[in-house]
Structures are given as structure tokens and as C-alpha cells.
Amino acid sequence: MLNLKTAGIALALALSPLSFAQAHDIKLGEVSISNAWTRATPPKAKAGGGFLTITNGGSQAVVLKSAASDVAKRTEIHEMAVTDGIMKMREMKDGLSIAPGETLELKPGGYHVMFMGIHEAFTEGETVSVTLMFEPGGPVDVQMPVHKMGVKSAMKHHSTH
């Protein structure tokens, strides 16, 4: 005879979801990609930024060479930095190199994926698809959930999940 109380606990464990961080992690060989996100844009916006965390668990450097997406005319890898007191963005033409053992966070105010000439505004709750080209490693498709307009981090904004 099955003990119903025990069966109930077993079922609850079986149904408990993976943590979201784990569910969103993407493995590309020794490289893992996590916490990919973007944020909503004003209706007439021409551009949007994409963010993610890249961890290189391997023994050689990997380079995020480029990015591509159907949502924009051009998709570039950018750096945002203060030069002579002015916040400026520039394209990282050679890509972003991630040393062995290094974790690099692309985030507002720093490195980011730049969607230029977006065809439609990004709407909170939707998802933006982007293909990232790593060397070595090749292309990997990443889904970026669209968070609230103006948020600085995806971490404080998990209520919609």
C-alpha cells in the first residue's frame, strides 16, 4: 500500500522547477552564458541594448566576435565608457576577449550588445533572439527576455517570471 503522505512529498519534489539561472544557462563547450536580458524601449526608439554574462571555464581565451539579430538592421558589440567626462559608446571591432577562468558581465553602462535600427520597439515580457559568434565555438542562439524599461539589472526584476 502506497503511503500517500510520502507520495505527495515525492511529487512536490519532482515538480519543483530548476532555478531560473540554471534554466537559462547555455553551454558552449567550456563557455557558459547566463543571465541574458534586454529591456523595453520607448515606442520610437532606434536602438536597444542586450546584456548577458559569459564565463570561460576553459584553458584558452575565447572571443565574442560578433552578434546578429533579425530585430535590427545592425547588431554590434559595444563598450560604454567615460572619456573626458563624456559617456561614449564604441564598437569593439575585434570583439570581446574572455580570458581562461574569467567571467565577463555585459551590463548597462559597460559592454553590451547593441541593436541598431530596431524594426519594432522592445516590449516588456517579450523575447529578443540574438546569435552570438564565438571564436572558438561558433554561433550560439541566445534568447533575451525583455525587462522593464530603464532597469539597470535583470536581477531585481524577477517578478514577471
Ligand SMILES: [Cu+2]
Ligand atoms: Cu552601444
